[in-house]
Amino acid sequence: MPNWLPHLAPHLAIAPILLPLLAGALMIPLDDQRARLRAGLGLLSALGLVAIAATLVAQAGGAGAAPVFVYRLGNWPALFGIVLVVDRLAALLLLLTALLGLAALVFSLVRWQRMGAHFHALFQFQLMGLNGAFLTGDLFNLFVFFEVLLAASYGLALHGSGVARVKAGLHYIAINLAASLLFLIGVSMIYGVAGTLNMADLAARIPTLPAADRPLLEAGAAILGMAFLAKAAMWPLGFWLTPAYAAASPPAAAIFSMMSKVGFYAVLRLSLLLFGPMAGDSAGFGNTWLFIGGLATLGFGAVSVLATQDLARLAGASVLISSGTLLAAAGAGQAAVTAGALYYLASSALAIGAFFLLVELLERGRELGADVLAVTLEAFGDGPDEDEEETEVGIGIPATMAVLGACFLCCALLLAGLPPLSGFIAKFAMLDGILNPAGLGRGGAGAAGGAAVTPAGWALLAALVLSGLATVLAMTRAGIRSLWAEAGRGTPRVGVVEIAPVLLLLGLCLGMTAAAGPVLRYMQDTATALYQPQPYVRAVTGARP
């Protein structure tokens, strides 16, 4: 080991922000003649991020004495300076972002990077914003990193231009600018009441607040929550998501599937830190709304999945379902359900990312409006001549279609939560948390000592199962239409570099299935730590140079 490496190790926490920032900044002056260098730089940065995030996960997940690592920028004592905090949750989300980023970047190398200017730089800034939002320990820097990732996402959403993208992008930007203003109002109200913006310090101060200030604080938190929930696309704040994500270029959409998780991350982190069990009178604030909103989002997502005809919009609607599931599970307020939800987060983020990429491969080479035509044909019972297809019996399925079909099947299983893949394990873990609040194997709903399942628990259970059913129906229909039923369509030309990221993401889901034990244990530790934030608060407030 080189002797400078140990000196660098404590600075690993800031590397996920610095690396993409430097890479992105270096790319801006490179012109199109150096496109190869630009792409290589981006790839290097993405690979580096995966390595850094994996190291951080290994550090945070270890059974060491300090699972919360605090990095003080400028070496000020924590409450005066700005801190970055790496705990299990942050490390997990960093790793997911890095993996999705790598896959989307590799996918873009073949075609999409050439569709517009500065794709690679914007992509790096997007990664930087995402990483910063997961790492930061105070509310205002959360705002700053939100703006960084949003500014980059505006560029990425419009990447490739075209009327559909610009129209959807206009709405997307307007909504997010308005949400950012709500964010600022919420942050400043909280500062006005509590006198601090450090999340850990807030958690320590909230229990001691006088009762007269509490409504103002809760109003501030609710306004702040609106901003996050608009990003997490909770119904009715999520209507912008499907058109914007469906219109965005596929690599951008794949990384956007992580962006809606940032909203969920902020809600989960802040609601459990500020209004967790130790918050005194404010404990559990907003959980009911989160739960109801999550269920409504789930319902809306299920309906839009069923209603949609277009594959890209189907992927967008699956983001809604995923967000709804996560929000409702977080609103249930049980560590076991949250652990399942975190597993679901990882599984669904990877699966939706893969699906966005896969959709582009499937849609390739089919004419515009084919979907509408197919529906019309279906409705009027006037399909294409069936006789011609009989001559094709006996012809082998082209290998490309076989691979695409297998990937589609995996995506469908993962999104619907059917066995044997990780989507099923995720839903199983959540349902188990609802039915056995005491924990697996420690007394079921009927056993002595086991708490009864609440009506809210049953509602969540029903919503989870029904949304799975809706996804199965929609995915089956979409699969039949795009893989089997289209007479006369050519096999799409797919390069190995393009299918590899899809296979990587799906392979990761398979890995999560095979290693479900260790992964779930990590998630359970994460959820337990979130529900007992005292070590987090102590680590941050006690950090001294």
Added chain:
Amino acid sequence: MELILALAIGILGGSGVWLLMRPRTFQLIIGLSLLSYAVNLFIFSMGRFPVGAPPVLEPGTAGDPAHYADPLPQSLVLTAIVIGFATTALFLVVMLAARGLTGGDHVDGRRRG
């Protein structure tokens, strides 16, 4: 002082929200700008109003917090102004692109009805 500021924030915010609901992109961007002014004033007001008090300690004095303005909201406002300015400029570019592509300034790209 409080009343004047509250009225200013209210009027700016109210007009901003109204303009935000209008169908033209020009009205939209003016609405967002007015709203961001309202929000900036609001952040500023969260630091209370010590009139004539500097936000920076004088050299050589320990400093009684009662004699100084809270510097944090002021720095927050600065950051918010910079970020708001940048995003507004970016939004303007997107609007120009939309104007060029759709040939109208309706937020949905076409005139209804």
